[in-house]
Amino acid sequence: MEKFEKLTGIAAPMPLVNIDTDMIIPKIFLKTIKRSGLGVNLFDEMRYDRDGNEIPDFVLNKPQYRDAEILVAGDNFGCGSSREHAPWAIKDFGIKCVISTSFADIFFNNCFKNGILPIVLPREQVDLLMKDAEKGANARMTVDLEAQEITTSDGEVIKFEVDAFKKHCLLNGLDDIGLTMEKADAIKSYEDKMAQERPWV
């Protein structure tokens, strides 16, 4: 997995609440058997009209946000299905960090597995970052995972929380499966114990 250390980039504002995974990547794009190539269809139904033309009003179609690497979003971002195609599409588009007051659980976890940092902040701070993002392309934000700090384009610093284990994995680009396989003995002894205690399982 790609590492996430420190990122300075353009932040796009998406204040809409309850942005669900169907909006992030509509189901017609779930028919792939690959992980890559979904970026062009990120937010497909909001981004293009029926004939495939860009809708100019949509934030990521505006010239100043086309290269956004950070998304500042409304409450409850990523609700809906478990599709990992949502973070795959976000990543493939080039967004590496999403900031909101809250995320749906599965989406939140899926982000970390794909080198994306989701950040939860209180409303006032999300509002402040949303305003900063609305300034457009010259307003670059910095997200520093090691220091757990976001610096706005005006130099204001906001601290954020992140789970220590998830932080460690992101900073080092560690793959969960490899980590877990090092615990094969613990898994084996659990299985042996269960074969005695709950053999019907």
Place this chain on the structure above:
Amino acid sequence: MTAPKTLYDKIWDAHVADEAEDGTCLLYIDRHLVHEVTSPQAFEGLRLAGREVHAPDKTIAVPDHNVPTTAGREDPEQMTEDSRIQVSALDKNAKDFGINYYPMSDVRQGIVHIVGPEQGWTLPGMTVVCGDSHTATHGAFGSLAHGIGTSEVEHVLATQTLIQKKSKNMKVEITGKLHPGVTAKDITLSVIGKTGTAGGTGHVIEYCGEAIRDLSMEGRMTVCNMAIEGGARAGLIAPDETTFEYIKGRPHAPKGAAWEQALAYWKTLFSDEGAHYDKVVTIKGEDIEPVVTWGTSPEDVLPISGVVPSPEDFEGGKVEAAKRAIEYMGLTPGQKLTDIEIDTVFIGSCTNGRIEDLRAVADVVKGKKIKDGIRAMIVPGSGLVRAQAEEEGLADIFLEAGFEWRLAGCSMCLAMNPDQLAPEERCASTSNRNFEGRQGYKGRTHLVSPAMAAAAALTGKLTDVRELM
């Protein structure tokens, strides 16, 4: 003496294979369900790393999301090329990795969350995962069941564990009795209407109370199915005689001495007196009415007697969302919900595609005809549900009333197969999501119970089923 534990605490504790200092656990997974949409990349990952499936006997796969539901579906022409590729990738992966499999041609094929319980794979006290958010359904058996992403699917395939931190406990109690015409679907929608789609975020919900106890297993599955729509990781209901009765004799349920041993364990699966919950919600059963959704979020719930709200009725970011939803849904604030005319009725999905749901529909439509011009479709949740409905004579009732009677699959719940709404087509649907475009590009979805969907099919409008009873 140990501190009192909730049901969730008990199941969690029984599955921790390893715990790190910061509380991150390796949770052992007893059942892993797999379908064609969220698994190909996981199997591909295993192949690339030269890994095996750790416990193929605990892994069960079935294609459901993409499969056509019309007769003659074995004909590859019925599927788009990419759907065909996903289904045949699952065929191949199931074979190559030696996991339990119900291919499209098998009468036991169906929606993964209906097949698991039906075949006795889902049992109380288990951990159950699937690359699908509605895995919460299995919580009806008192098993800890939740959706996972594809990376986690790969993780479970390779190690039979998940890296997890414990969620918080939330109790949702439905007291007293339900009025006639009010169903499990109305309970679960009403809860989301009250708590919002983020109300359960970070929690595992335990549903309890007399109205929950009174539900059949089918009804309990409907309730738990939508825990995810309330933001919760999982929904749980403590197992009882209703649960044991349902499980007994199913193909993969324990038998003989193993049954007795399992039963003794299952009877310990309840929340202890005085156990701690981080959040408690109580709703009186008698306050619940048949409900419908008016907007594009499952929290947009109102009693059928209500009217379309106006954006000013809301606060904060929801004002904009409500405005967008009302426009998307083509509604007018103040309009009576019962004046909303529909084009289509969809009965099915892992929320309401079980035999009891179909019986509820048959009760309403028996001897009647659906309104002229309405497209009405019934998609049983599995081949076995379909067979049983035919045996009980329900299928004849549906066909006589003018419904289409389909083969098993997810169908118009998410419209990945050819069953889709056209732009602006309005549907009364027994599924679980009314998101924009969920049932087809620009399609409009109103979530309802099977009985309410049946009533809408007869009148061509959203209808209070109690008026037809």
